[in-house]
Each structure stands twice: as structure tokens, then as C-alpha cells.
Amino acid sequence: MGLKASEEGKRKIWKALADKGLQRTSKETLNRIESELYYISDKTWKRFVYAERPIRDKTFKDCCEFLGLNSEEIVDSSQPSQPSKYDWDSAPSAEIYFYGRDEDMKKLEKWVLDEHYRWIILYGFGGIGKTQLAVKLAEQVEKQNKFDKLIWQQISYSTPKDQLVSELLDRLLPNSEQIISNVEKKFLEELKRQKILIILNEHELFEKEEQANDNRDSYKHYCNFLRQLSWERHQSCIILTTREKPNNLDAVTSFVKAHELKGLDVNAGCQLLSDGIGYPKNLTSDEQARKELVHRYDGNPLALKLVAGLIREHYSNERKFVDIHNKSLVVPEEIETILASVTKDLNTFQKKILCYLAKVSDPISRDELDSNLPNGMHGSELPRVLETLKQRSLILLVQVSESNEYFYTLQPMVRKFVLRQLT
Structure with a gap:
């Protein structure tokens, strides 16, 4: 082909x-x-x-x-x-600078190649590196030569689910002139007949504000369809990259795995900053300042790359940037756009819980949240509110000291956005 x-x-x-x-x-x-x-x-x-x-x-x-x-x-x-085994035309190029994802890669390779899960969800905050990790995973799987067909498909939730399935069938059966009356049934037949790896890479969660509700409904239809496929006996694997973890995965845990991709560790983040800044002759490196930046931006690769560009163009070194913006975090425009997208359809209680967490500097316990519920909100509603915020990677769960109890907090960029835009 x-x-x-x-x-x-x-x-x-x-x-x-x-x-x-x-x-x-x-x-x-x-x-x-x-x-x-x-x-x-x-x-x-x-x-x-x-x-x-x-x-x-x-x-x-x-x-x-x-x-x-x-x-x-x-x-x-x-x-x-001629038919091709690898259909990667729409996959982005692998980035030169790729650090700190060894453990994530090992886990995903094991799920795909050894444990044969049918549906794998790779989710996390925008800019965290889901697409690049999926590209690297595809390259590794290709080397193993264990799949009959490998397909990379960019998806937008403004595209109806049936249209996506038809496009995938066209790629699986490029020379077929058969009229297919039931595309979902035929698609499942192909997943059974061949061993196929399909990577569905989310383009944008919600492109336009007026489309938010329609696209959220479409996202649910996509996930329901993939969930149904995971129940069927087949030898293929579908990987979905998304900013938001789908609901109701507990019922299909035998066939489905979800992995939240988090920020880079300090060493990987510092290396990314160092490569991004470039250090021409007039710049000097400051390792401690780089570590502070990795912490401030929670190891988010996109944010670190954007900040590296700002430092390279407008500052003499990282230390100057850190000192000038010590009391006011610089949130890159691209990150603000992502945050606006994932918060604009939150309900009143979800926004109020975010605002409460943004106003307290230290992580707080579930008991404290229960004691400070917004007016009109019942305690029974809190678990679902917290789960929604966590699914969208808007809140963090952390362990304080040696306690086994988890506490809730926000990463710095989310805190800054919430205080400025939602309060």
C-alpha cells in the first residue's frame, strides 16, 4: 500500500x-x-x-x-x-531529546508484548510526553516483529466514532472493494484474524468551546466502543493516548491497563533544560537553578522546553530567570491553553474544590476537605468530584512523611492558573 x-x-x-x-x-x-x-x-x-x-x-x-x-x-x-505492514505515515517524528522514561517504557512493552492486553490507556497532563512515549514504544514494537500490522491513527473527537472505524478498516483492507454493512463487526473480525497494534493518538481533547459538550459525548462513545472491544476475544492491542482517564475501567481489568504518565525526574528534567537552552558562549550553566525549575514545572517536558526557549532568548542564565520570577510563576501560553481546555466544562463543585486546594499551600487530607465542603455540596459527592479532577490530572495525591494516608494538592502551574482564572 x-x-x-x-x-x-x-x-x-x-x-x-x-x-x-x-x-x-x-x-x-x-x-x-x-x-x-x-x-x-x-x-x-x-x-x-x-x-x-x-x-x-x-x-x-x-x-x-x-x-x-x-x-x-x-x-x-x-x-x-503494495500492502505495507507498518502504517506510520501520520506518526510524528521521534524527538532527539528523550529522557527519563525507561520504567514507563518497560511497563508498556511488557503489557503489549508479553501480557497481551487488548486495550492500554496512556494518560496524563497535556505536554507530559504521551505522544513521544507512544512513538518510542511503536519503534520498539516494530523491532520485535510480533504483530502482523501496526497502525498509527491521529484522532479528534469531533470525528464520529463510526467514521474512525471506517478509516481504520480502509487501512486494514486497502485493496478491498467489498461493501461493508456493519463496520464495527468487520473491524472486530480483523482484530481476530490478524494480530494488530493500533495506536490512537489524541490530537486535541476539545478543539472549540462551543463543541465541548459534543466532543465530550464523542469521547465517551469512543471509550465505550474500546471497552466493548476489550471484552471480545482477539489477539490485537489498541493503545489510546489521552489527557483524561476513561471511567469505569474496574470491570475490565483482566483485559485493560491504564498508565498515568507523570513528570520527568530531576536528572532527566535538568538534561532536557540543558539541551533546550544550548549554552552558547555567553551563557553559564547553573545546576541548582535547573533543579528548581524542574520542581516548579513538575517535570512537564513541554513546559520545560518552552521555559528553556525563554531563557535562551531573553535571559543570561537559568539563575537570573529563577530569581526574577521567584514569587510569580511564569505559565507558558501553551500550558494555559491546555488548562483552559480541561477546566472549562467542570461543574461548580469541581471548580470550588480546585479553588480551595489552590488557596492552601500545603497538601491537605481528605478529612480536611470533608470539613470544608462548598455550600450546597454533600459529602457523598466528594469522591466523584476528586476522581474527576484526578482523571484529568488536575490534582495530585501525595504521601506526607511516613504516613500511609494520601493528601491532596495541586502542581504549581495548575495552582497559578486556578488562582488567576477560576477564583
């Missing part, structure tokens, strides 16, 4: 780009591709533009449509369309 442009077709691609005022692989062009064809990675776009090797048929046609080209007129007809 796969198409690529002929030499003449490649020249037509370049001309079409020039007519649009776009360079072939400039940052502006790649941003346009990300905006309009979100599931196509930079790597895949470059393969299309330079006709380096075949890409998936649908991807090729979508790229042609973006440029206003007829795919049949530019395709290299001398290249037969």
Missing part, C-alpha cells in the same frame, strides 16, 4: 506550492499542514513533497487536494501499490 509522485508530478507539487506562496518544507508550510491536515506529520509531508518513498493512498490524495492537484495526474504509476 502506498503512492508517491512521479518526477513530473514532483515538479507539479513544487509549482503548486509556489503558486500558494509556500516554500516546500518551511515552518509556515508545516504549520499550515498541521492546521488543515492535522493527522499528517512533518516527516510524511516531506516524503510527499520530495517523493522519497510511498505514503498511504488516502494521505497522498489528501495532500494533493490541499494543493489543488489531481492525484491521478501526478502519481508514479510505475510503482505498484
